[in-house]
Amino acid sequence: MKVKNLALLSIFTLLSVGCTKNIDSKQPVNEAQPVASAEVSQPGTGTFVAGEHPTQGNVKVVTENGKRYLELDQSFKTSKGPDLFVILYRNKTVPISGIQEKDYLKIAALQKTSGNQRYLLPNNVKLVDYKSVVIWCRQFNATFGYAPLGS
DSSP, X not given: OXXXXXXXXXXXXXXXXXXXXXXXXXXXXXXXXXXXXXXXXXXXXXXXXXXXXXXXXXXXXXXXXXXXXXEEOTTOEEOOOSSEEEEEESSSSOOSBOOOGGGEEEEEEXXXXXXXXXXXXXXXXXXGGOOEEEEEETTXXXXXXXXXXXX
């Protein structure tokens, strides 16, 4: 049993170190924070919760001139990291690591780690098929944070 626990701790440590490669050393990181459920939100809106790294702020789906966007608000903030993307995920809760390709849709590379930003959603995306917006490290398949969307 001790060997199994040691192996799990080693894997978690490797993922944490790998995904913190480009993190600003002045920014605190809570590597042991579990993925928690976020509060229920309005349809097409969500509040980010931490995954592998502290992540906060809000996201909403907005429609403008017939196009839909994911819009992260001014309070959005996550850790710096390599290869970060905004993805849609099929469930309201998201695993810290090991997301499978069949369960997500890649929207775009993350523009910046804090503040307002918008991402165009492809016209053929059925939002009812996706329950969360995720900040995801593709290189290490790690969830930095996610926001369950209200239904």
